Amino acid sequence: MQIKLINQSNNPTPGYETVASAGMDLRAFVEEKVILKPFERKLIPTGLFMELPVGFEAQVRPRSGLALKHGITVLNSPGTIDADYRGEVKVLLINLSDTNFEVNNGDRIAQMIIAKHEQAEWLEVEILSSTERGAGGYGHTGLQ
C-alpha cells in the first residue's frame, strides 16, 4: 500500500528494518538534545506528516530495547494517528528509570505500525446474547 508522506526532518524516512517487520522506527527530529529526567514525559517531534487512507490508522508503540535498557516507553501507547490527521507525528515518551535519558536528533525512539480498522455503528438493543463467559472476567477462569 502507499501512504502520502512529507518528511520535513533531516533524518531518513522511516522504513522496515527487516523484510517482515511490522513496525517502522520513528526518529526524533530535534534541534538540540532533549533530556528526560526520571519520570519526566516529553512530546518528541518526528518531522513527519502523513495522509493515511481512510480505514487505516497508525499506532505509535514503544521499542522494546529502549524499554528494557533505559526504561523508556510511550506513555499513551499505542498512540493513535487518525487518517484525517494532518499535523506532525509526535511521540510522547516517558522515562520510567531512575537516571536521565538523552534523546538526540535521529535517534530511533519508537515504532509505528500501520493497521486497518473498522468504524462501527451502534445497534441499540434490549438484550445481549447469552454466553458461557457471561460477565466473568479479570481472571475468573483462574490465573494459572
Ligand SMILES: O=c1ccn([C@H]2C[C@H](O)[C@@H](COP(=O)(O)OP(=O)(O)OP(=O)(O)O)O2)c(=O)[nH]1
Ligand atoms: O502518539 C500520538 C498520538 C496522537 N497524535 C496525533 C495524531 C492523532 O490523530 C491526534 C489526536 O490523537 P488522540 O485522539 O489520541 O488525542 P486526543 O487527546 O483525543 O486529541 P483530539 O481531541 O485532538 O482527538 O494527535 C500523535 O501525533 N502522536
Ligand SMILES: [Mg+2]
Ligand atoms: Mg481523539
